Amino acid sequence: MTIEWHYTMHPDLGVLSLAGHLGPEAVARFTGAIGWVLPRGTGPVILDLTELRGWSVGGRMAVAQAARQLAQAGRGLELAAIPADGSLVPDGTHPPIPVHYDLPAALTAHRAMVGEQRGAATSGPKSAPRRHNA
Numbered sequence: 001m002t003i004e005w006h007y008t009m010h011p012d013l014g015v016l017s018l019a020g021h022l023g024p025e026a027v028a029r030f031t032g033a034i035g036w037v038l039p040r041g042t043g044p045v046i047l048d049l050t051e052l053r054g055w056s057v058g059g060r061m062a063v064a065q066a067a068r069q070l071a072q073a074g075r076g077l078e079l080a081a082i083p084a085d086g087s088l089v090p091d092g093t094h095p096p097i098p099v100h101y102d103l104p105a106a107l108t109a110h111r112a113m114v115g116e117q118r119g120a121a122t123s124g125p126k127s128a129p130r131r132h133n134a
Contacts, residue, residue, distance in 0.1 A: 002026045003052070005033040007040065013110055014041040015103065019051035022059030030059070034066045044076035044110075048103045054083050067094040080106040 003020035016037055022030055037045055047063065049055075055063075067077040076095065080103040100106035 003029055005030070007033070007037055009041040010107075010110075013043040014045045015048050015107075016045055017048040017051065017103075021053050022055035022062070024056055024058045027058055027062045030062050030066070034069055038069065038073050038075075042075070044078050045070055046078045046080050046100070046103065046106045046110075048080045048106075049083060050081040050103055052081075052083050064094045064097075067097050071095045078106060 003018050003022055003026040005019075006017045008015045008017070014037060016033060018030070018033075020026065047066075063077070063079070070077045071094075076098075078098045078100060080100045082099060100109060
């Protein structure tokens with residue numbers, strides 16, 4: 001069994017949705033998907049695992065490797081809806097990987113974060129408008 005993937009670009013992030021089983025036979029396909037995603041979009045990539053039926057140790061290692069690849073490109077990796085049959089255990093060789101309960105929670109967290117960043121950028125003293133004489 002292999003995986004199917006779909007990538008959706010949002011203004012400040014991307015969502016890579018996986019379906020199927022991320023086992024040893026699907027790692028190359030997943031790695032190819034990450035390679036395709038790397039140059040597309042900006043910001044973090046949320047790996048939506050809602051439709052993933054399971055993942056092997058090799059599949060989890062491929063996710064950790066994807067986090068390293070994305071970090072090298074200046075992008076982060078986050079997980080949404082990890083399968084019940086195992087979680088990604090950090091081994092100290094990859095950047096932190098935030099985990100969200102599901103995809104809507106991940107998207108809500110990013111909307112809140114973007115709102116805070118915009119608020120911080122627009123708060124502070126405002127200068128008076130300058131007038132130019134012709």
